[in-house]
Amino acid sequence: MATFEEVLARLEAIVEEMSGEELPLDRALALFEEGIEHLRLATHELGRAEAAVKVLAERANGVLEAADLGG
Numbered sequence: 001m002a003t004f005e006e007v008l009a010r011l012e013a014i015v016e017e018m019s020g021e022e023l024p025l026d027r028a029l030a031l032f033e034e035g036i037e038h039l040r041l042a043t044h045e046l047g048r049a050e051a052a053v054k055v056l057a058e059r060a061n062g063v064l065e066a067a068d069l070g071g
Contacts, residue, residue: 004045011038 002010014035018028 002041004042007038007042007045011035011042014038 014031017023018031018035023031
């Protein structure tokens with residue numbers, strides 16, 4: 001599985017290619033489909049990161065404690 005950074009880089013490359021002139025329709029549709037899949041992967045990873053941040057709890061003495069996500 002690709003890292004978040006790899007997925008993001010591929011999304012950027014897709015946007016750049018789709019911004020070009022005279023892109024054939026079949027290529028544009030293939031890029032769009034690939035982009036949607038990469039966007040889903042990135043969104044999933046961001047959700048996991050957000051969940052990890054949310055489980056951080058500050059104790060009364062100011063020490064941060066992370067709960068086990070089990071993932």
